[in-house]
Amino acid sequence: MSDTRIAAVDVGNDSVKAIFGHEDYQLNIPNVIARDTEDRPVIGIEELNDQDPLEGIHIRVHSPALQENNAIYRVGNLATKSDNATEIDQGTSKSEEDQTLIMLFATLALDAVRDSNQEIFKKANDVIDANYTLGTGLPLREVKEGKDAGYRSRLLGSVHQIEFLVTPKYQGTKVNIKFDEMKIYPEGFAAYINLVMDNNLNIINRDLVDKRILIQDIGGLSTDIAVIKNRKVDDDKAQGFNIGVSESLEAIREEIRTKYDVELDSRRDVVEIITKKHDRNHIMVKGSRTSVHDITDRVLLELAKKQYRLLRNVWQKNSQTEICYFVGGGALVLKDYLKTLNNNLDGFNIGFFEDEKESIWMMANAYYKLISAFEKSTKQSTAKAKKTVKSS
Numbered sequence: 001m002s003d004t005r006i007a008a009v010d011v012g013n014d015s016v017k018a019i020f021g022h023e024d025y026q027l028n029i030p031n032v033i034a035r036d037t038e039d040r041p042v043i044g045i046e047e048l049n050d051q052d053p054l055e056g057i058h059i060r061v062h063s064p065a066l067q068e069n070n071a072i073y074r075v076g077n078l079a080t081k082s083d084n085a086t087e088i089d090q091g092t093s094k095s096e097e098d099q100t101l102i103m104l105f106a107t108l109a110l111d112a113v114r115d116s117n118q119e120i121f122k123k124a125n126d127v128i129d130a131n132y133t134l135g136t137g138l139p140l141r142e143v144k145e146g147k148d149a150g151y152r153s154r155l156l157g158s159v160h161q162i163e164f165l166v167t168p169k170y171q172g173t174k175v176n177i178k179f180d181e182m183k184i185y186p187e188g189f190a191a192y193i194n195l196v197m198d199n200n201l202n203i204i205n206r207d208l209v210d211k212r213i214l215i216q217d218i219g220g221l222s223t224d225i226a227v228i229k230n231r232k233v234d235d236d237k238a239q240g241f242n243i244g245v246s247e248s249l250e251a252i253r254e255e256i257r258t259k260y261d262v263e264l265d266s267r268r269d270v271v272e273i274i275t276k277k278h279d280r281n282h283i284m285v286k287g288s289r290t291s292v293h294d295i296t297d298r299v300l301l302e303l304a305k306k307q308y309r310l311l312r313n314v315w316q317k318n319s320q321t322e323i324c325y326f327v328g329g330g331a332l333v334l335k336d337y338l339k340t341l342n343n344n345l346d347g348f349n350i351g352f353f354e355d356e357k358e359s360i361w362m363m364a365n366a367y368y369k370l371i372s373a374f375e376k377s378t379k380q381s382t383a384k385a386k387k388t389v390k391s392s
Contacts, residue, residue: 003120004131004180006375007111008368009104010361011136013088013220013246014268014329016103017364020111023199027110029054030268031103034074034082040166051168058167059106063160066098072165075106080265087246087267088221095142095151101160108132109162109175128175135371137185137363140224141240148184155179181378183371188226189233190366191215191327201373211322216311217363218330220246220267223307225314227321237318241310245330248303255295260285274300274333275356304337308345315348323349332359 009018011031018027040058057075079085086099094100112121112130122129134155138148160177164170192215196205203209213228221244227237249267252274256262262283264270273283274296281293307330315321326338335352342350353359 004133005111005120006135006368006371007108007132008135008364008371009107010363010367011094011100011103012329012363013244014271016107017361018107018111019364019368023368025111025114027054027107029057029076029103029107029110030080030266031099032076032079032085032087032266032268033099033102034079034085036072036074036082038072038165040074053110053168053170056166056168057106057110058165059109060163060165061102061105061161062163063101063105064158065101065154065160068098073102073106075102080268085266089246092221093142093147094221095138095147101155104136105160105162105177108134108177109164112175112177113164113170113173126173128173129178130175131178131180133180133371133375134182135185135367135374136182137187137190137367139219139222139240140186140188140226140238141222141242143184143186144235144238144240152182152184156182181374183367183374185367185370186224186226186233186238187217187219187363188215188224188238190363190370191217191325192226192228192233193369194362194366195325197369199369199372201369212318212320214311214314214318214321214324216307216314216324216326216331217328218245218307218326218334219328220244220249220330223310223330225310227314227318237314239314243306243310245303245333248299249333252292252295252299255299256283256292259295260290260292271329271333300334301337304334304341307334308338308341311348311350312346323351325351325353327353327359327362329360332356 005021007018007020009016013031015031016029036058055077057078059075060070060072062070074082088097088099112128138151156179161174163174196203196208198204209231215226217224223241223243225239227234246267249270253264253267253270256264262285273281281296282289282291311324331352342348
């Protein structure tokens, strides 16, 4: 039997962020899939094997958890080049979408096939049996609705197989994924853990520990506002809203397409235009540098106003709040607009993470801390039980 491996996976609307093992491997893959056929055209096998596998993820997915089983997909960067590429739409539930599971399974399989894992997992005849202890999360709204239980039960106790088809280096390999254990955390709570604790769950930010805090996590499909009091999330006051940045990013993408006849591959391309260090809010049109500031400002300011109204309403109901932290990929996109609104309006005490990577990887880091602590606790309990049995 193969050993189990730690995995912390944040299936975000923009991309999947994952941390494996003892922080020995990380993956960031665009959350885009496209249905495909078994044979996709490539120039030659030598060229295929020289490519980065992440640029050519082409898989068949078999899992009893899926609504559409045994389907073939392009995933990530390869999918963005397809005419039929799909990204998760506003109004859907992350826990109920096949795309969430396809991205999760593909990410784990890409970790399992790496040469450095051959001592961890059992491999025979190009089939790898990979066992994982998974830490992941769902929007607060879905957890409050009890959807985390259904999500967990669909994944535990089954084998989920990824077969690599025309994928560089891994063509013909199958990965059987099983979950020894799985923890699902509400995303707002995870953000709090990441703010105040290190990887061993030791407190690193004592100034925040006993404060009353709001954490507004702006994702692609939803916004969670966690109310932190007495070092824990107040479940009754925490709220989830069915509003994220994906709809606005899609609107910007569509307007650029209509106005300039420029096709952006995915919402991730829109985010890059908005957040890049140089030439922000500019695109190339027929080789000429062109500003799209008027489009991005109009669309994003409107969304920022909606997010600010959410903040105002929740703060009003929790008047003794001391600070609100904005986190998540959406906060990165809306930061300047929210700051401007706040300066001109209520002047709440709000905070952002200036380190963009920290903001984007916050959930994955939090899941890693929590699942690592769970694994450590489980090992200690097992060792203690064995010691008791031995002594008796």
